[in-house]
Amino acid sequence: MTDLSNTEPATLSEQSSQTGATDMDTDPPYSDDSAYSQPAPGEAPDLVTPPPNTRTSVVFDSDVEDSDDDGDQDQIPPGAGSTMDTYTEQASQTGKFAHNSGVSNSDRNLLVHPNQSTQAPSDPGPSQFAVKFIGAGKVLETRPSLAGYQRYAGGLSAEENGPTEWAPFSTRRDWEVARWAKLRGPSSTALSELLEIDGVSQLVHSVPSGLPHRD
Amino acid sequence: MFTPFHQDCPIGTKTHFFQLPKALGLSFSSAEELNKIIDKKLPNGLPQFVREEFDLLGHRYEFYHRDILECVRALYGDPELAECLVYAPEKHYTSSDKKSRIFSEMNSGRWWWTRQVGSYLNCSCNQSHHVPQKELEKEFPGITIVPVILSSDKTRVVLFGTKTAYPVYMTIGNIPKDIRRKPSRRTHILVGYLPTTQLLHISSVASRRRMLANLFHYCFARILKPLEGAGKTGIEMTSGNGVTRRTLPLFACFVGDYPEQVLVSGCKTGECPKCDIDRKKLGDLNTESSYRDLQKVLDALSTLDNDPAGYFAACSKAGIKPIVHPFWESLPYSDIYLSLTPDILHQLYQGVMKHLVAWVTTAFDKKDLDARCRCLPPNFNIRSFTKGITSLSRLTGKEHADMCRILLGLIIDMDLPDDVSPIPLIRSTRALLDFLYLAQYPVHTSETLQLLRQSLHDFHANKHIFVELGIRKDFNLPKLHSLVHYAESIELFGTTDNYNTEYTERLHIDLAKDAYRATNHRDEYAQMTIWLERKEKILRHQSYLEWCLGNAARVMAHPPSMAYNGVLTLTKWPSRRAVDLDEIVTKYGAVFFREALRRHIVLSKHSGPELNRNQLERAILYADLPFTSVPVYHKLKFTTPVDSARTKRLTLDAIYIRPARQSKKGLDIPARFDTALVNVGLGGETGVEGTTKFILAFTGNSGVHRLPHGADPSGVFVTRG
Numbered sequence: 001m002t003d004l005s006n007t008e009p010a011t012l013s014e015q016s017s018q019t020g021a022t023d024m025d026t027d028p029p030y031s032d033d034s035a036y037s038q039p040a041p042g043e044a045p046d047l048v049t050p051p052p053n054t055r056t057s058v059v060f061d062s063d064v065e066d067s068d069d070d071g072d073q074d075q076i077p078p079g080a081g082s083t084m085d086t087y088t089e090q091a092s093q094t095g096k097f098a099h100n101s102g103v104s105n106s107d108r109n110l111l112v113h114p115n116q117s118t119q120a121p122s123d124p125g126p127s128q129f130a131v132k133f134i135g136a137g138k139v140l141e142t143r144p145s146l147a148g149y150q151r152y153a154g155g156l157s158a159e160e161n162g163p164t165e166w167a168p169f170s171t172r173r174d175w176e177v178a179r180w181a182k183l184r185g186p187s188s189t190a191l192s193e194l195l196e197i198d199g200v201s202q203l204v205h206s207v208p209s210g211l212p213h214r215d
Numbered sequence: 216m217f218t219p220f221h222q223d224c225p226i227g228t229k230t231h232f233f234q235l236p237k238a239l240g241l242s243f244s245s246a247e248e249l250n251k252i253i254d255k256k257l258p259n260g261l262p263q264f265v266r267e268e269f270d271l272l273g274h275r276y277e278f279y280h281r282d283i284l285e286c287v288r289a290l291y292g293d294p295e296l297a298e299c300l301v302y303a304p305e306k307h308y309t310s311s312d313k314k315s316r317i318f319s320e321m322n323s324g325r326w327w328w329t330r331q332v333g334s335y336l337n338c339s340c341n342q343s344h345h346v347p348q349k350e351l352e353k354e355f356p357g358i359t360i361v362p363v364i365l366s367s368d369k370t371r372v373v374l375f376g377t378k379t380a381y382p383v384y385m386t387i388g389n390i391p392k393d394i395r396r397k398p399s400r401r402t403h404i405l406v407g408y409l410p411t412t413q414l415l416h417i418s419s420v421a422s423r424r425r426m427l428a429n430l431f432h433y434c435f436a437r438i439l440k441p442l443e444g445a446g447k448t449g450i451e452m453t454s455g456n457g458v459t460r461r462t463l464p465l466f467a468c469f470v471g472d473y474p475e476q477v478l479v480s481g482c483k484t485g486e487c488p489k490c491d492i493d494r495k496k497l498g499d500l501n502t503e504s505s506y507r508d509l510q511k512v513l514d515a516l517s518t519l520d521n522d523p524a525g526y527f528a529a530c531s532k533a534g535i536k537p538i539v540h541p542f543w544e545s546l547p548y549s550d551i552y553l554s555l556t557p558d559i560l561h562q563l564y565q566g567v568m569k570h571l572v573a574w575v576t577t578a579f580d581k582k583d584l585d586a587r588c589r590c591l592p593p594n595f596n597i598r599s600f601t602k603g604i605t606s607l608s609r610l611t612g613k614e615h616a617d618m619c620r621i622l623l624g625l626i627i628d629m630d631l632p633d634d635v636s637p638i639p640l641i642r643s644t645r646a647l648l649d650f651l652y653l654a655q656y657p658v659h660t661s662e663t664l665q666l667l668r669q670s671l672h673d674f675h676a677n678k679h680i681f682v683e684l685g686i687r688k689d690f691n692l693p694k695l696h697s698l699v700h701y702a703e704s705i706e707l708f709g710t711t712d713n714y715n716t717e718y719t720e721r722l723h724i725d726l727a728k729d730a731y732r733a734t735n736h737r738d739e740y741a742q743m744t745i746w747l748e749r750k751e752k753i754l755r756h757q758s759y760l761e762w763c764l765g766n767a768a769r770v771m772a773h774p775p776s777m778a779y780n781g782v783l784t785l786t787k788w789p790s791r792r793a794v795d796l797d798e799i800v801t802k803y804g805a806v807f808f809r810e811a812l813r814r815h816i817v818l819s820k821h822s823g824p825e826l827n828r829n830q831l832e833r834a835i836l837y838a839d840l841p842f843t844s845v846p847v848y849h850k851l852k853f854t855t856p857v858d859s860a861r862t863k864r865l866t867l868d869a870i871y872i873r874p875a876r877q878s879k880k881g882l883d884i885p886a887r888f889d890t891a892l893v894n895v896g897l898g899g900e901t902g903v904e905g906t907t908k909f910i911l912a913f914t915g916n917s918g919v920h921r922l923p924h925g926a927d928p929s930g931v932f933v934t935r936g
Contacts, residue, residue: 128317129308136331137302138357140451140459147457148294149759155258156759165763168256170242175760177241178249182753187733188246195244 253749260755261289261404264744267437271426274416278434279744280407283385284441287361287464288452290387290404295758297455299772300389302359304328315661319775321362321388321467321709330360330465330548358449359460362388362467363442364714366403367435367475369411370723372731380727380743381409383438384719388467391772392657392713398721400770401754405726405747408740409434428538431478435542442466446547466549470714472561473693479543480507480551481535487696489552491534498690500675500699507534507552516544556714557701563651564612566694568619571647572604575622577686578640579629581605587625593887595869597621612717623648631684639680646673654701657775659710664702671698710775781853781867789846790873796843802874803847804888813838849873851891 156167169175181191243249262285268277291300304327307317318324367383384403386395395402410430417423446465453459469479473488480488487497492504515533519526519540530537543551576584585603593599598617600607604625607614623645631637649670656663681687701711708714726747734742799808817826817834826834849872854864875886 129311129313131306131308133304133328133331135357136304137359137460140461143453143457143459145457146453146459147297148455149762151292152258152260152755152759153763156256166760168252174242178243178252179753179757181246181249182253182749188250191249192245192247195241195246 250749253752257752257756259748259752261286261748261751263748264407266741266744269433271414271430272417274412276410276412276430277740278408278410278437279740280383280434280438282441283363283406283438284445284450284464286385286404286406287363287387290385290402291361291389291452291462292455294455294762295400295770296390296394296402299391299394299770300454301391302389302460304331304360309660318659318664318705319657319710320391321713324705324707324709326467326553326707327360327362327388331358333548355449355463357461359389359452359462361452361462361464363464364388364468364470365439365466366470366714366716366719367409368471368716368719368723370720370727372728378731378736379411380723380731381411382723382727383407383409383435384722384726387464388708388713392709393773393775394770396712396715396718398718398725401751403718403722405722407434407438408727408743425537428478428481428536432538432541435479436540436544439466439542439546443545443547446549463548466543466546467554468556468708468714469551469554470556470558470716470719472558472716473566473697476555476558479541480555481512481538481541482507483536485693486534487693488555489697489700492696494693495691497693497696498678500672506550509550509552513544516541553707556708557654557697557704557711558716559655559711560612560716560720562694562697563654564615564619566692567647567698568615568651569610570692570695571644572615572618572622574681574686575626575640575644576605578631578681578684579626580632583629584625587629588621591621591624592889593871594889595866595871619648619651635680635684639677640684643674643677643680646670646677650674650698650701654698654711657710657712659705664705667702667705671701712775779867780856782856784852784854784864785848786850790849791847793844794847796840796845799845799847802886803872804874804886809840810835813840816840847872 166172166175169178186194243252262282264279264281266277266279268275270276290296301320301322304322304324306328307319307323309315309317321327364386365383367381369379369381372378372380383406385406386403390402394400412430414423414426414430417426442464446463449461449463451459452462469476471479474484476488477484477486482488483494486492486494487504490504490506491508492502496502512533512535515526515529515535516538518529522529527537535541541551543549543554581603585605588600588603591597591599597620598614600618600621604618610618623641626637626644627641629637631640647670650667653663653667653670659667678687678690682689705711727743730743730746731739733746794803796809799805805811813835814831817831817838821834851870851872852866853868854866857864870889870891871887872889873887876884878884
């Protein structure tokens with residue numbers, strides 16, 4: 001059991017090597033967050049390009065000392081307001097509200113995801129106002145080669161031998177039986193016993209779909 | 216010989232020696248071989264479990280855990296979640312005047328924002344263990360906070376007996392709560408099984424308790440160790456769309472029931488784990504109290520190394536049990552007393568509501584209450600307690616939820632013995648129920664939070680009735696006190712569905728109970744962890760294959776909304792195709808159906824100047840009904856709208872209109888006519904004014920061609936009951 005600790009996941013070493021290679025000073029590419037542009041650190045924030053379907057205005061929000069946040073237990077540091085030029089916020093106004101009948105008036109103000117304002121219904125309700133902390137979530141780099149399951153696939157092809165779509169399994173059926181056995185299946189002894197039964201194969205063999213049939 | 220099964224089983228005939236694996240073209244011929252493939256050839260999505268052993272007074276204990284940072288990385292980098300992760304805190308307001316703030320997702324709460332500001336401006340820390348200033352300034356601009364949400368709960372893994380498991384789960388707040396709460400999305404990761412020992416070999420009770428607390432914190436600290444460094448300097452993480460950001464994984468919330476909270480915070484049982492209120496004043500809303508002072512506690516704890524003699528005294532002065540290095544001691548930017556979150560299931564349903572039901576049933580006559588329970592008409596969302604509610608025991612949270620739905624309706628006009636006015640009792644019950652439902656709103660505004668506070672206040676203003684009736688002497692219940700902290704927690708971390716213990720209770724089934732069942736019950740943790748790893752690998756590989764095939768599930772977060780989007784749905788064909796109009800009158804109880812239908816025909820045919828009352832009545836009298844039967848639907852459903860991401864319709868509500876009948880077994884099934892309140896366009900958003908009560912609904916679609924020319928066939932024909 002102790003050897004579990006020694007086996008390092010393949011992804012870890014791969015990840016750390018990338019970390020070393022990353023250049024922190026390169027311009028942040030605008031990727032998935034293109035709707036919210038990010039000013040480079042230390043640079044005065046430019047006017048933000050509004051997302052195509054939201055009315056946007058940049059607010060140099062001074063509410064670091066807003067009464068709004070005074071209730072916080074983890075106090076915002078004194079003097080924080082003076083350094084407010086280190087970050088900026090984006091305010092976006094979206095006029096989108098789902099209609100809600102049967103809920104009291106005070107609940108009318110529903111949170112709506114700003115990204116979805118394309119489907120805004122024509123409800124003339126009060127518009128919602130969102131302030132986003134722009135500096136946060138800065139993109140260091142975008143590598144499409146790391147997107148999706150490509151890293152996972154890399155770990156897979158390095159280890160398997162036969163180049164099949166279903167690697168490391170041989171066929172779709174092979175994989176699906178394995179999946180069934182592990183997720184839905186019986187205990188491992190029961191599975192082994194099933195696979196050992198003579199002749200059951202004939203039934204399966206004669207019907208390609210795997211359904212047993214009667215003569 | 217083999218009847219009733221297939222006849223040609225060639226068992227025993229060695230000539231036909233085909234085996235199932237070969238015939239199917241399987242690459243494995245036994246479970247062991249399959250396991251080998253999974254272990255060796257499928258890549259690890261999540262880190263493997265590590266077994267750790269330690270000695271405690273001559274006994275060896277083991278516990279299993281895995282690298283939490285790698286788990287965070289895997290979750291953060293999950294390609295299926297890539298589209299919906301959030302990276303920045305936001306402030307939402309109901310309008311641009313910024314008067315009323317909206318709280319919903321975790322990133323709309325104050326914690327995230329202040330942490331971002333704190334890490335940005337780098338002065339929030341007066342705590343000794345925080346990072347030196349210079350490093351922060353250089354490294355932290357543009358950092359992405361990854362709030363780590365932890366939960367642990369001891370659970371029984373067998374139905375009978377005392378075998379328990381102690382799993383610890385982890386998830387991150389960047390995932391929208393709508394996705395986080397779905398077990399099928401696997402956003403909660405099991406990061407360890409804590410030892411479940413009771414340390415029974417230690418004879419002194421006090422010392423055993425201390426040891427148990429130390430054991431818990433030791434194991435938790437081991438699990439969270441990787442967060443210490445990463446939370447100080449930040450690490451680079453790549454999300455599933457290939458975008459790398461510098462992230463700061465911070466311990467944000469601890470989700471657990473009261474015993475867990477006590478254990479985590481190091482306070483004494485019976486005290487509030489979050490604030491320093493006197494345990495004898497827990498029931499008093501107006502007692503001044505403040506959050507426990509983390510700095511004071513940390514100072515007291517730090518005396519352990521320098522001044523072991525004064526350690527106990529210092530700890531007791533700071534109001535904490537003498538725990539050797541609690542796990543949160545060295546976690547950067549964390550305040551454990553803020554991190555303890557409200558717990559709807561245990562604090563409200565299984566706590567306060569349980570008490571409330573007990574108080575109410577003591578106050579009123581039990582037989583009366585049970586009789587009223589039995590009289591309740593069936594309704595879609597209401598469970599019928601046919602035995603009443605007073606005799607039940609060992610109730611689940613769900614059963615308490617069912618009771619809460621009917622509680623106010625049961626007692627609303629009941630009399631108390633000795634002519635005591637029941638008004639304060641009704642008010643306090645209503646206030647608590649209001650609190651219960653308000654606390655579960657998926658979206659809160661500053662106003663609704665005020666309503667939440669107000670309802671708690673209303674309860675405390677009226678609770679004296681329970682003392683007067685001799686039911687309670689005081690209200691010094693930690694769970695009742697915990698409601699004080701709800702509004703603040705919602706402001707800090709978003710609404711309560713961000714940190715609900717119900718989700719982890721659900722996880723126990725997959726990750727503890729099923730895992731245990733898959734073992735041979737000896738040295739079970741070794742088997743459970745391997746079973747779990749294999750299962751996770753298979754699931755991950757499945758997602759990968761689906762991605763390869765191009766039909767990967769696009770995970771979309773649904774913005775939380777309080778809107779009631781019920782869509783009216785009917786079966787494709789009527790329940791009965793032709794029901795005689797006489798039967799409508801007699802069996803369906805729609806006495807004036809003919810008249811109402813004629814009126815509808817007259818009104819929809821009529822054009823020109825408005826008819827006066829006399830003319831209308833005359834027209835109705837002479838109107839012709841060209842049919843003697845109508846199709847009838849027996850059920851009206853309100854379901855969620857079907858959109859691209861949500862394929863399943865959920866039934867929100869249903870109305871039944873069904874006359875008495877006999878079942879196949881010859882049993883009489885009583886008629887069921889649900890009451891529906893229909894807003895005919897005159898009513899407001901709430902209240903019953905302007906609505907009309909109908910008990911029967913018909914649609915005339917199938918009989919369109921038989922309606923007189925010009926009559927509107929599309930409407931739902933309703934008739935007044």
